[in-house]
Amino acid sequence: MITTVTLNAAIDRTYYMDRFSINKVNRTKRIISEPGGKGINVSKILKILNINTVSTGFLGGLNGQLIKRLADEKGIHSDFAMIEGESRICLNIIDEYTNQTEILELGPTILEREWIGFKRKLLELANKSTYVILSGSLPKGLLTTAYQELIELVQQNGPRAIVDTSGQPLKEALKAKPFMIKPNIDELSEITNRPLQTDDEIMNALIELSHTGVSVVAVSRGSDGAMAAYDNCIYTISIPKLSVVNPVGSGDAFVAGLVSGFYDGESFEKSLIRASAAGTANALQEKAGDLSLEDLNSLEKQMSVNQFSFTK
Numbered sequence: 001m002i003t004t005v006t007l008n009a010a011i012d013r014t015y016y017m018d019r020f021s022i023n024k025v026n027r028t029k030r031i032i033s034e035p036g037g038k039g040i041n042v043s044k045i046l047k048i049l050n051i052n053t054v055s056t057g058f059l060g061g062l063n064g065q066l067i068k069r070l071a072d073e074k075g076i077h078s079d080f081a082m083i084e085g086e087s088r089i090c091l092n093i094i095d096e097y098t099n100q101t102e103i104l105e106l107g108p109t110i111l112e113r114e115w116i117g118f119k120r121k122l123l124e125l126a127n128k129s130t131y132v133i134l135s136g137s138l139p140k141g142l143l144t145t146a147y148q149e150l151i152e153l154v155q156q157n158g159p160r161a162i163v164d165t166s167g168q169p170l171k172e173a174l175k176a177k178p179f180m181i182k183p184n185i186d187e188l189s190e191i192t193n194r195p196l197q198t199d200d201e202i203m204n205a206l207i208e209l210s211h212t213g214v215s216v217v218a219v220s221r222g223s224d225g226a227m228a229a230y231d232n233c234i235y236t237i238s239i240p241k242l243s244v245v246n247p248v249g250s251g252d253a254f255v256a257g258l259v260s261g262f263y264d265g266e267s268f269e270k271s272l273i274r275a276s277a278a279g280t281a282n283a284l285q286e287k288a289g290d291l292s293l294e295d296l297n298s299l300e301k302q303m304s305v306n307q308f309s310f311t312k
């Protein structure tokens, strides 16, 4: 089983409109509401890939009830800790010129006793899991060491921990040596404290991080594909140019694709192809955390990986 953790779950609401302008009255043409937050998106993709997954984290208030109902409707098995605060709404505004604007609410405040209760729940789920994927921002009330603490708890009990977050929580998480991290370029640059522009600069950052004890460091680069360091090798993958519909959640689809490859016992190379194809297939859909298996299979056939080794 693969457990996903979304500490700051959300109703992902997408507004489609003709034109979005600031300082004007804007009217929507169409609205989509989805259960969201990065970990839930990962579970949505794993479910499509037919992999046994449970989604956990915190849910609260009426928004929390709606997230649970929408997840249930998708057949996603969930086991969330209920909290006093209200889960958030994340807004994605897409206009006809394909401009895309995201407005992400801060989310609820987690109380000390809710955090303690959640760790007990996660321990139970970790005992039944092969991988635990921890994704997204931290809600208020949690320390920036929250992921570090959860990674230690998970990995001391068997499963491999994967973390996809940013800023200080990611820097702290590295201290617990998670099995895998999946930053994008901005996040990678943040944790290495330097700008990363060229392939060589990115590759050196990956090598540096792999020396800290993280087994898989995969950086996703939007339409420029991805690069990864694993087992003393650097892997690069480029992707076909396509016109995308909504790239929100592509990073989550990438994580789901990569971990599903490991879970199915595929080679690293094949897993990376599945990850990139899943990320791109997600960008072809209207909803975050969605893909068509037909797109996935066809994209996998169009992608190839370059690999070379580096010495420790």
Ligand SMILES: Nc1ncnc2c1ncn2[C@@H]1O[C@H](COP(=O)(O)OP(=O)(O)OP(=O)(O)O)[C@@H](O)[C@H]1O
Residues within 6 Å of the ligand: 183, 184, 220, 221, 222, 223, 224, 225, 226, 239, 240, 242, 244, 247, 248, 249, 250, 251, 252, 253, 254, 275, 276, 277, 278, 279, 280, 283
């Ligand atoms: N515009 C695009 N065209 C084609 N593929 C894309 C595009 N954007 C993303 N992808 C695919 O999805 C993968 C992950 O995307 P990206 O690097 O944007 O993740 P991210 O920044 O973590 O995204 P998010 O936080 O919105 O989930 C890429 O490696 C690529 O395979």
Ligand SMILES: O=P(O)(O)OC[C@@]1(O)O[C@H](CO)[C@@H](O)[C@@H]1O
Residues within 6 Å of the ligand: 008, 010, 012, 036, 037, 038, 041, 090, 091, 104, 135, 136, 137, 138, 248, 249, 250, 251, 252, 288
């Ligand atoms: O605020 P966070 O947790 O960093 O990101 C939240 C979020 O933008 O990420 C997902 C896309 O990756 C969306 O489902 C969700 O709304």
